[in-house]
Amino acid sequence: MEEFLRIITYIVCISAFVGANLAWLGWVERKGAGRLQRRTALKEVGPFGLLQPLADGLKLMSKQLHVPRDADRPLYMLAPVIAMVPMIMTFVVIPFNEGLVPRDFNMGLLVIFAFAALSVLALLLGGWASRNKYALISASRAVSQNIAYEIPMLLTAITVVMATGTMNLTEIVNQQAGTIIKWNFLRLDNSILMPVSFLIFFVCSVAETNRAPFDLGEAESELIAGFHTEYSGMGFGLFMMAEYGYILIGCCFTTILFLGGWHCPFGFYPGIHWFLIKTYFLIWVIVWIRWTFPRVTVWGLLNLSWMYLIPAALFNLILTGAFLKVF
C-alpha cells in the first residue's frame, strides 16, 4: 500500500512538474528571445505576460483537430503521443535530490537514452503520415540528424560511465559529491578531455532536441513548419511541448552526468535547489544559443557531427580508457 501511494505521488508530482515546465519554458523562451533582441516580449497577459501559456493552451485546445484527407490516420494521430509519452517516462529515473527519485535502478542512464531515442520515431511518423512533401523532407532530415548526433552523445556518456563505473544516476551524482572540482566535467584525472566531453554532450543534446541552430527538422524558411506542418490544435501543441520536454530532459541529464547533480559548487547545502539552478541555467544557455546563431546548413550540421564531434568523442573515449588504466 505504501509503495502504491509512493508511485501515485510521484506520478502526480512529475506530471505537475513536467506540465508546468512545458508551459512556462515557452514563456522563458519568448521572454529570453525578446531580451536578447532588446524587445520587451510578452507583457499583456498577466504580470510580465506570465499567464500567456494558459492563453496559448486554451487557444490550441479550442482549435479543430484537422486530419488531412490522404493522411495515414492512425499513425498521424499516434505521432504526437509518441513524441510526448516517452519524454515523460524518462523522468522516472531522474534523481532530483538524494533519495528523491521515483525509481532508482541500475540502468537509469540506459533508460533515458532508450526512451529519448523514441523522439526520432515520433518525428518520422509525424512527417510520414502527414502526406506532405515538406513534412517528409523534414522527417528524413530529422532522422539523419538524430542518428548523427546520437553517436557522439552515447560515446561521451560512455566515458562518464567508464569513469564512474556505474549506470545508476544517483550513484553517478554521489561520486561527484563535494566542490566544483569533483564534478565530472572538471575531473581531469579521469580524462584530460573531460571539459571537451561535456561540451560535446551539451551540443549533442541541443542537436537531439531539434533546436536552433540545429532545427533543420522544422526550418521555417524552407519547410514551412517541418514535420508538424499538417498538425493543428493540440497535435501541434504536443509536438511543441515534447520539444521543450526534451530540452528539460537534456538539461537535467547534463546536470546529473557532468555538473554534479544536487551538489553545491562550494560544498555546502546540497539539495534540490542546486539541481534546479543548474538545470535552468543550462536551459537558459540553450535559449541564448538559439537566439544568437543562425540555422546551420544540412551539410554543416552533418559535417560538425561526423568530422568533429564523433572523432573527438572517440578519441576522448580511448583517452579515458588509458587514463583509467594508468592512474
Next chain:
Amino acid sequence: MSKYVNDLFIGGYSLLVGMAVTIINFFKPTVTLQYPHESLKMTPRYRGHVELIKDPETGTHRCIACGMCQKNCPSECITIKSKKIEGIKGKVLTEYRLDFTKCSLCGQCVENCKPNALQFSKEYNLASRRKEDFIFDLLKRLHPEGVPEPKPAEPKAESGDKKEKPVKEDNSS
C-alpha cells in the same frame, strides 16, 4: 589538417564572440515602443493632412475664405463655404471640407495660403473602414468643443486688424 584545426578554433572563437554580443544586449534596456499605450512624437517635417492653424491671439483660425487653396488643389479635395455677415469685414468661413481620400499631400494649399492659415498636421493614426471618416470639416476639427466660435464682429474684426497692421507697417517703412 591545419585547415581542420583552424576551422575548429576560429569557428569556436567566432561562436563565443556571437554569444558575447547577444549577452551584452540582454542586459541593455529594451527599446520597444509600446505602441497603443505610447507613441512617438512626430517630427516637425511630418506631413499629415492639412489643418487650420489656431491663432494664439484670436483663439480662432486666420482663414479669410479667399479660396486660393481650393483653386490650387490639383486633386480638388478642398471645398470652402463662406458667407457675408453684416458688420464684418470680408467673408466668414462656415465650412472647410477636406476630402482626404483624394488628397495627395502635395502642399499646394499650404503654399498658396496668403494669411498663413494652413499647416500640415501631425496626425498619423488614421484608420477606418468607412470612406466618410476621411472627409474632415477642418473648422469643426479646430473647434471640436462646439460650433466654430460665434461670428460676432469683434474677433473677426480683430483678426482683420491683425491683417492690416503688417500691411501698414510695410507701407510706412
